[in-house]
Each structure stands twice: as structure tokens, then as C-alpha cells.
Amino acid sequence: QVQLQQWGAGLLRPSETLSLSCAVYGAPFTDFFWSWIRQSPGKGLEWIGEINFRGSTYYNPSLQSRVTISVDSSRNQFSLRLNFVTVADTAVYYCARGPSGMYRASFDYWDQGALVTVSP
């Protein structure tokens, strides 16, 4: 059974750095890309970026200047850093499997999500 579990700070001030990590259990970490996706309160989903076990990354162009996704393949973990956060970055952040893997260009396993609030 594939499971993803994330952790990180849930409350930030503007201009601080958001930092989240996600551990993967029950899946061959090397066979897939792994993504971060967020959902602002009452709004839709936004793909942030992806990484594979080698550290190859792709980012949403709208966030690319502030985002870094990294990987620790020895621990089956990947992480998200988002610099200079603003109130607009308040969202539920998800880590997910995809978009490359069993089901092409899609995200088939998600964690439960974590609310990150940015408040002055």
C-alpha cells in the first residue's frame, strides 16, 4: 500500500521560507516522479513542481523563481522550499506521486495535505 506522509511548519510570516518534506512508503521510489501541489482556501489546485530520485526537477513557471524541490533517495523522501512567502501562499499543500509513472501525466497517490498559513 502506497502512503505519503508530509511534515513541516504550518504558520509563517511574510518573507519567510516555507519548508515541507514528504516520505514515501510502499512504492519503488526510483520508478516515479514525485510532485508538490497546493490548493488555496476555497480555490482550485496548482501544480508546484516535481522531482525524481536522481534529482531531476521541473517547476511551474509561475513559481520557479521561488521554489526548490530536493530529494533524499536514501530515505525515500523529497522536500519543498518556497522562498519569500506572502499571504497568497496560504494553502493546503499536498505531496503526490506523479506525473510520470503508472498512469501517465497524472497523480495517483496523495498525502492527506497540510495547511500552511502565512500571516503578518
Added chain:
Amino acid sequence: QSALTQPASMSASPGQSITISCTGASSDIGSYNLVSWYQQHPTRAPKLLIYEVTKWPSGVSNRYSGSKSGNTAFLTISGLQAEDEADYYCSSYVGDSNYVFGSGTKVTVL
């Protein structure tokens, strides 16, 4: 890249069918057969329903079906049930290793 356009809400009675549209552009939905659909119940993570426009992941009911015409993709839910009341999102590959989601549709079962 703007979000794909979906109707904000739709409703139907149990047993009926409902079709949700997802409109993009010639550069995304129109260029790639890489549309996926997700169901999200309140406070839950999204669940993959359809990938590559028409394909079902293992374990997903065939009451959900996908299609595409030009720059618009569709999700049809047949034999609507109370458990289908949820938010639905489309997603598409838009080139240059980038993905975009739809604005979301809230489905109400009357």
C-alpha cells in the same frame, strides 16, 4: 498558464447522468491527450478518476468516463449516486514539463 475553465457547479438527481466540461486551448488540451480527472470530497485529498483522457486507473468505477473534443475535455458520471457529490477537477499537460488544473466543479446530487 491560466487554469482550465470548468463550470462552477452542476446538479442532477440520483440515477441521472452529468457531464462536466473542461475547456483549455489549442496549446494544452488541444495538443495533448494527457487530460486527467480528480474527485475531491470535503477535507479529503483528490482521487484520480481518469487519465490520458479516457483511461481508468485500477479500482475506479466505470460509471466515470472521459472524452475530448478539440480544446475541451469532458467527464461523464453515469447513474449518479449520493457518494458522487464532491468537487471535480481536470488537469492537463501543457508542454514544457508543466501541468495545469481546472477551476473545479462542485457536483450536487439533488
